[in-house]
Amino acid sequence: MTLKYADRMEQVKGLETREIIKFIGKPDIISFAGGLPAPELFPLEELKRISVRVLEEDGSAALQYVPTDGYLPLRKKIAERMHKIGVKASAENILIINGSQQGIDFSGKIFLNPGDTVICEKPSYLGAIGAFRAYQAQFIEITIDNDGMKVEELEKILATTPKAKLVYVTPDFQNPTGISWSTKRRKDFIEVINKYSIPVIEDNPYGELRYEGEEVPPIKSFDTEGRVIFLGTFSKILCPGFRIGWVCADKEVLRKYTLIKEVSDLQCNTMAQREIAFFLNEYNIETHIEKLKQVYKRRRDIMIRIINEEFPSEVKFSIPEGGLFAWIELPEEVNGRELLEKAQKQKVAFVPGGCFYPNGGHENSIRLNFSNMPEEKIVVGMKRLARILKEEMG
Amino acid sequence: MTLKYADRMEQVKGLETREIIKFIGKPDIISFAGGLPAPELFPLEELKRISVRVLEEDGSAALQYVPTDGYLPLRKKIAERMHKIGVKASAENILIINGSQQGIDFSGKIFLNPGDTVICEKPSYLGAIGAFRAYQAQFIEITIDNDGMKVEELEKILATTPKAKLVYVTPDFQNPTGISWSTKRRKDFIEVINKYSIPVIEDNPYGELRYEGEEVPPIKSFDTEGRVIFLGTFSKILCPGFRIGWVCADKEVLRKYTLIKEVSDLQCNTMAQREIAFFLNEYNIETHIEKLKQVYKRRRDIMIRIINEEFPSEVKFSIPEGGLFAWIELPEEVNGRELLEKAQKQKVAFVPGGCFYPNGGHENSIRLNFSNMPEEKIVVGMKRLARILKEEMG
Numbered sequence: 001m002t003l004k005y006a007d008r009m010e011q012v013k014g015l016e017t018r019e020i021i022k023f024i025g026k027p028d029i030i031s032f033a034g035g036l037p038a039p040e041l042f043p044l045e046e047l048k049r050i051s052v053r054v055l056e057e058d059g060s061a062a063l064q065y066v067p068t069d070g071y072l073p074l075r076k077k078i079a080e081r082m083h084k085i086g087v088k089a090s091a092e093n094i095l096i097i098n099g100s101q102q103g104i105d106f107s108g109k110i111f112l113n114p115g116d117t118v119i120c121e122k123p124s125y126l127g128a129i130g131a132f133r134a135y136q137a138q139f140i141e142i143t144i145d146n147d148g149m150k151v152e153e154l155e156k157i158l159a160t161t162p163k164a165k166l167v168y169v170t171p172d173f174q175n176p177t178g179i180s181w182s183t184k185r186r187k188d189f190i191e192v193i194n195k196y197s198i199p200v201i202e203d204n205p206y207g208e209l210r211y212e213g214e215e216v217p218p219i220k221s222f223d224t225e226g227r228v229i230f231l232g233t234f235s236k237i238l239c240p241g242f243r244i245g246w247v248c249a250d251k252e253v254l255r256k257y258t259l260i261k262e263v264s265d266l267q268c269n270t271m272a273q274r275e276i277a278f279f280l281n282e283y284n285i286e287t288h289i290e291k292l293k294q295v296y297k298r299r300r301d302i303m304i305r306i307i308n309e310e311f312p313s314e315v316k317f318s319i320p321e322g323g324l325f326a327w328i329e330l331p332e333e334v335n336g337r338e339l340l341e342k343a344q345k346q347k348v349a350f351v352p353g354g355c356f357y358p359n360g361g362h363e364n365s366i367r368l369n370f371s372n373m374p375e376e377k378i379v380v381g382m383k384r385l386a387r388i389l390k391e392e393m394g
Numbered sequence: 395m396t397l398k399y400a401d402r403m404e405q406v407k408g409l410e411t412r413e414i415i416k417f418i419g420k421p422d423i424i425s426f427a428g429g430l431p432a433p434e435l436f437p438l439e440e441l442k443r444i445s446v447r448v449l450e451e452d453g454s455a456a457l458q459y460v461p462t463d464g465y466l467p468l469r470k471k472i473a474e475r476m477h478k479i480g481v482k483a484s485a486e487n488i489l490i491i492n493g494s495q496q497g498i499d500f501s502g503k504i505f506l507n508p509g510d511t512v513i514c515e516k517p518s519y520l521g522a523i524g525a526f527r528a529y530q531a532q533f534i535e536i537t538i539d540n541d542g543m544k545v546e547e548l549e550k551i552l553a554t555t556p557k558a559k560l561v562y563v564t565p566d567f568q569n570p571t572g573i574s575w576s577t578k579r580r581k582d583f584i585e586v587i588n589k590y591s592i593p594v595i596e597d598n599p600y601g602e603l604r605y606e607g608e609e610v611p612p613i614k615s616f617d618t619e620g621r622v623i624f625l626g627t628f629s630k631i632l633c634p635g636f637r638i639g640w641v642c643a644d645k646e647v648l649r650k651y652t653l654i655k656e657v658s659d660l661q662c663n664t665m666a667q668r669e670i671a672f673f674l675n676e677y678n679i680e681t682h683i684e685k686l687k688q689v690y691k692r693r694r695d696i697m698i699r700i701i702n703e704e705f706p707s708e709v710k711f712s713i714p715e716g717g718l719f720a721w722i723e724l725p726e727e728v729n730g731r732e733l734l735e736k737a738q739k740q741k742v743a744f745v746p747g748g749c750f751y752p753n754g755g756h757e758n759s760i761r762l763n764f765s766n767m768p769e770e771k772i773v774v775g776m777k778r779l780a781r782i783l784k785e786e787m788g
Contacts, residue, residue: 003593003621003647004559006507006529012653022461039454047457051445060433063441063633067416098492098659105658109528113400114508130657134503135400165398199397227397239457241664253397259406263524264499265492269663270635 008114011133015126016355024349030381032303033349035175035236035324036372041292042239043283050278054271062271068262070096070246071273077280078232078246085207086221087230089248095257096268100205100245103231104128106260107166107201108135110253116165119157121149123356123365125175125203128168139358140164144174146318148181151188158196167193167200171219172207173323176356176367180321183216190222199253200228205236205245206323208289211297213321226250229257234276236324237289242272296371300326302378303370310386312393324371327353330364334392337363342388348381402508405527409520410749418743424775426697427743429569429630429718430766435686436633437677444672448665456665462656464490464640465667471674472626472640479601480615481624483642489651490662494599494639497625498522500654501560501595502529504647510559513551515543517750517759519569519597522562533752534558538568540712542575545582552590561587561594565613566601567717570750570761574715577610584616593647594622599630599639600717602683605691607715620644623651628670630718631683636666690765694720696772697764704780706787718765721747724758728786731757736782742775 017034024031054062069075075091082089097103104127112118114136120128122141129139140157143150148171158164169189171181181189193200202219220230226249233245247257261267279285303326304319311317316329330336336352343350353365370378411428418425448456463469469485476483491497498521506512508530514522516535523533534551537544542565552558563583565575575583587594596613614624620643627639641651655661673679697720698713705711710723724730730746737743747759764772 003505003591005650006503006505006510006559008507009504009650009653012650012657014653015656025461034459036459039458042454042457044449044454044457048446048449051449052442055438055442055445060436060438060633063436063438063635064433065428065430065634067419098663101657102659109400110403111397111400113402116400127657127660134654134657165400197397239454240459241457243659243661243663256399256403256406259403259408260528262409263406263495263521263528264658265496265637266521267637269492269637269666271666272663 008134008136011136013130013133015130017126017351020349020351023344029347029349030373030377031349032368032370032373032381033351034372035369037236037240038295038371041295043279043288046279046283047275050275050282054274054278058274062274064270066267066270066273068267069258070094070268071270071277074273074277077277082248086217087248092251093248093254095247095254095261096273097245097247097261098243098268099235099240100203100231100233101127101131103245103247104201104203105131106257106264107229108132108137109260110256111166111199112137115163117161117163119154119164119167120358121169121174123176123353123362124168124358125170126355128203129358132168138163141357141359144177144179146179148179148185149189151185151192154189155192158192158198164198167198168203169200169219170203172204172216173209173320175206175323176325176351176353177327178318178320178323178325180216186216186219187222190219193227194225197227201231202228203231205233208237209293209296209324210322211293211300220248226253229253237285237292238276238279242269242276244268244272244276296324299370299373299375299378302375303368303382306379306382306386310383312389314393315389324369326368326370328366328368330366331393332364335363336366339366339388339392343385346384346388348384402528402530405530407524409524411520411745414743414745417738423741423743424767424771425743426762426764426767426775427745428766429763431630431634432689432765435689437673437682440673440677441669444669444676448668448672452668456668458664460661460664460667462661463652464488464662465664465671468667468671471671476642480611481642486645487642487648489641489648489655490667491639491641491655492637492662493629493634494597494625494627495521495525497639497641498595498597499525500651500658501623502526502531503654504650505560505593506531509557511555511557513548513558513561514752515563515568517570517747517756518562518752519564520749522597523752526562532557535751535753538571538573540573542573542579543583545579545586548583549586552586552592558592561592562597563594563613564597566598567603567714569600569717570719570745570747571721572712572714572717572719574610580610580613581616584613587621588619591621595625596622597625599627602631603687603690603718604716605687605694614642620647623647631679631686632670632673636663636670638662638666638670690718693764693767693769693772696769697762697776700773700776700780704777706783708787709783718763720762720764722760722762724760725787726758729757730760733760733782733786737779740778740782742778
């Protein structure tokens with residue numbers, strides 16, 4: 001029998017990136033698909049020591065319920081780290097969540113009525129599109145160039161779209177394009193936002209992974225009116241398996257996130273919160289991040305070199321200054337999904353670019369992750385991809 | 395400035411049980427409030443060994459992403475345990491979630507349009523009421539007696555309420571009343587459900603904690619049509635800090651839960667999933683549960699003895715055969731919330747019963763948890779309560 005589902009379920013589909021995780025689980029696959037960090041860089045020995053020490057020092061408290069907003073020492077540590085990137089925050093501005101994905105979902109729940117419009121970058125993060133669809137959102141995509149979202153286009157849309165309720169952006173090494181917004185663009189953006197009083201979700205999972213160029217402060221650091229809700233995560237700088245991220249927002253709006261956290265799943269894993277707080281206390285996470293950056297930069301360079309040297313010259317790409325992804329635009333007649341089928345036969349995976357456009361189109365693009373595979377596999381996989389592309393584009 | 399929130403936020407309030415967690419965090423409080431398990435019974439030494447072994451044997455895989463549906467060996471183990479209580483299930487029927495609370499939230503997301511009606515027991519679990527309110531649900535409460543939900547009343551409502559989209563029940567040692575449904579009532583219930591083809595959420599966090607009387611199979615075991623969605627959790631039989639529970643449902647409906655899990659927070663904590671799977675492999679959880687039952691039974695007995703001997707005779711209560719809660723009905727003129735204020739001044743906490751009635755009323759009741767406090771504190775706290783009640787009802 002078929003049960004009767006809510007209307008919103010018509011819009012809920014599986015995320016292609018998560019589907020591919022099953023395929024790439026096989027050991028002989030060379031995957032440029034998921035946004036997976038390099039597992040060999042997880043601080044395994046440190047976490048082994050920490051997991052024992054948390055249970056020895058905190059005892060059963062590490063396994064019991066904690067208040068919904070999260071483990072206070074961790075919230076304090078996160079607030080300190082927010083300070084370093086220019087955001088004035090104390091523990092009262094921090095809510096612990098299951099990775100930044102949960103912050104995106106909660107944002108939909110808090111701000112969107114059915115049929116409301118989310119304004120996002122074109123293209124945008126697949127997981128956000130999926131999360132907002134479950135709240136029956138419509139999408140308006142705003143063009144991005146190498147400096148970020150085009151604010152004149154944004155302003156035109158805000159002036160004419162009363163149903164626009166939320167702006168979702170990933171200004172640092174965007175998923176999927178790798179683009180990072182300039183400081184000027186961020187300031188111009190916040191000026192438009194303040195004119196139209198719309199809440200902004202600044203999703204920032206990759207901001208600390210910069211391989212070249214100058215540091216750029218988050219949009220939240222320019223927000224004087226409490227309209228920007230910042231989402232951070234330990235998934236890319238420590239490990240994703242803990243599912244620990246955070247919302248940083250003004251107290252009034254954070255209270256809404258806390259209420260929603262409470263009725264959604266009560267709280268995050270207590271042990272993981274304490275382990276991360278321990279890690280931040282006992283080890284220097286900045287040193288750890290430096291190590292990640294060195295390795296990821298080399299992997300990025302290798303990937304870019306092969307694109308430069310061996311991909312057909314019609315292919316367009318730009319060099320991401322940080323993050324985990326390179327973005328390729330193919331000639332219009334080449335379809336990313338069809339390309340993936342051919343690549344999978346040769347045991348190479350990536351994500352077709354079309355799925356990052358909520359309103360469809362743009363099938364002639366692909367997203368390549370460079371953080372997950374060791375260098376020699378990047379070489380082999382990229383050479384295979386080059387061959388497939390050459391055949392395809394004859 | 396105030397941002398514009400979605401309509402659903404008007405119905406979202408903080409859960410009184412979670413608010414009280416902050417108050418009971420102080421060491422000199424005697425708490426009968428939260429549904430907290432006894433922390434001194436958590437298998438701390440075992441989990442210390444396991445956390446190291448998981449990281450040694452599984453390495454970085456224990457810290458990486460896993461597929462949304464969860465860690466396969468854990469799903470298999472859970473399916474085996476479902477078999478033992480009469481539910482035919484394989485790993486394909488199991489989705490890992492952040493405690494059963496997340497399963498309740500997902501049920502609202504999957505089945506409820508704004509204004510739809512949830513049918514529940516009178517009274518019902520506060521966390522479920524809160525979760526469903528965030529989907530703008532209306533509630534119809536069905537009377538329960540000592541055998542469970544009154545099915546004639548249920549049938550009348552189903553026959554006349556087209557907007558009824560979901561039935562939510564906790565048939566085992568219900569939170570808050572401690573009532574457990576008889577086998578006959580479960581069978582009668584499923585017959586009515588099949589007549590009206592409505593999905594049922596069977597929330598079962600306490601089913602394995604029976605202190606006397608015969609085992610009763612879950613409603614899901616009588617479900618031949620795939621209409622019952624069973625929610626289970628390790629929070630009460632192992633520890634709540636892991637935030638690991640499960641949905642057990644027919645494949646078609648489970649697919650919806652998996653899609654929602656994916657867009658909500660991708661997956662559960664990888665490490666916690668592996669640790670529980672290890673625990674189930676290496677230790678006998680049934681032996682562990684036996685130990686819990688012995689301790690909780692003694693605590694229940696002490697609480698009930700003092701109610702019997704020292705509470706005013708006008709107070710009504712029944713002896714729960716399992717679970718974590720005793721439920722007290724006071725004379726109509728006594729208000730549970732006012733009583734709590736007085737009790738808190740004497741450093742005793744409980745949950746006023748009114749909050750378990752989604753449509754209000756019934757303020758003359760209180761819920762007492764007996765699992766969290768050691769015996770001597772139960773004695774002291776209950777004697778204090780008895781004194782307060784005597785003064786009140788003087």
